Amino acid sequence: MKISVKVPATTANIGPGFDCLGMALPIYNIITIEETVLPGTGIEINVIPETSAIDELSLEHIPLDENSIVYKAVQLLYNSIGQSPSELKINIKSSIPLTRGLGSSASVIVGALVAANELLGKPADEAALLSIASELEGHPDNITPAIVGGLVISSQEEDGTVVYRKLNWPSEWHVTVCIPDFELSTDIARSVLPKEVPMKDAVYNLQRMAMFMDAINNKDAELMKLALRDKLHQPYRMKLIQGLDKIMDNLKHIDSVLGCVISGAGSSILVISQKNDLDKIKNIIRDTWADQNIKCDLRTLNIEEQGAHIISSDE
Numbered sequence: 001m002k003i004s005v006k007v008p009a010t011t012a013n014i015g016p017g018f019d020c021l022g023m024a025l026p027i028y029n030i031i032t033i034e035e036t037v038l039p040g041t042g043i044e045i046n047v048i049p050e051t052s053a054i055d056e057l058s059l060e061h062i063p064l065d066e067n068s069i070v071y072k073a074v075q076l077l078y079n080s081i082g083q084s085p086s087e088l089k090i091n092i093k094s095s096i097p098l099t100r101g102l103g104s105s106a107s108v109i110v111g112a113l114v115a116a117n118e119l120l121g122k123p124a125d126e127a128a129l130l131s132i133a134s135e136l137e138g139h140p141d142n143i144t145p146a147i148v149g150g151l152v153i154s155s156q157e158e159d160g161t162v163v164y165r166k167l168n169w170p171s172e173w174h175v176t177v178c179i180p181d182f183e184l185s186t187d188i189a190r191s192v193l194p195k196e197v198p199m200k201d202a203v204y205n206l207q208r209m210a211m212f213m214d215a216i217n218n219k220d221a222e223l224m225k226l227a228l229r230d231k232l233h234q235p236y237r238m239k240l241i242q243g244l245d246k247i248m249d250n251l252k253h254i255d256s257v258l259g260c261v262i263s264g265a266g267s268s269i270l271v272i273s274q275k276n277d278l279d280k281i282k283n284i285i286r287d288t289w290a291d292q293n294i295k296c297d298l299r300t301l302n303i304e305e306q307g308a309h310i311i312s313s314d315e
Ligand code: HSE
Pocket: 012, 013, 018, 019, 020, 139, 141, 142, 186, 189, 190, 233, 264, 265
């Protein structure tokens, strides 16, 4: 049997929602799991890049053995029903740029889990998939939208349960994903974060998060401009994303820009804006990065409301 699953990219944090806000985007990985008949072949993992944004160098970061998160995801699912995975071939057709803060690792974890679950006759429900995947990833903010689609607020509770609610994103607000040509591994981006933060910074983010909820509910652009700020991770990561301070500075004067935030752990940036001035905004970002010899890929995208789903299943 051979199962293919299509999983969207995700952007996480979105300003104030460190480790809890995430959104699915229309860039996809397709993960195919096939049961092979040859005994003793074990689990074979192949990555097939579908975009030039995924080069040889970034592919080197993907372990293809039992250290692979894909392998671990499949193993955890099998173990949860008292089995061990044996002969499987896993192909990852990858269009989501790697190490750019666009949820590529969440997407392969989710794709492998959903495909393996189907192979096994669906022993895990959505709650179990969310919980296993978030455990592996360490936080649910990319995993949840990769599974359920849309804009989502989520938390992983102490017992491992993931609690989430889908939120409505005002369709008139544009999301421009700015993907630079340099990588930033999540491990490095997390290593610069402090273990503890000042109380006033925690309060600052609480205020912004509450503003965010009200701003999207009431399509309140002025409130959103205040909401799309953060003191929990961005100040520490700014130095890892060359040109970000300049880009933020140069976009400050454009009235239609509601915010410029780091996508997940970076290196991509997310610019939220109203519909006018899109070209001007993109030119500012492209030119600012070009001044620092950084090339980029800028994409204004809709939100993907559909999460991971099976696109083919052959006996
Ligand atoms: N919330 C996570 C972070 C997303 O910012 O580190 C990346 O995995």
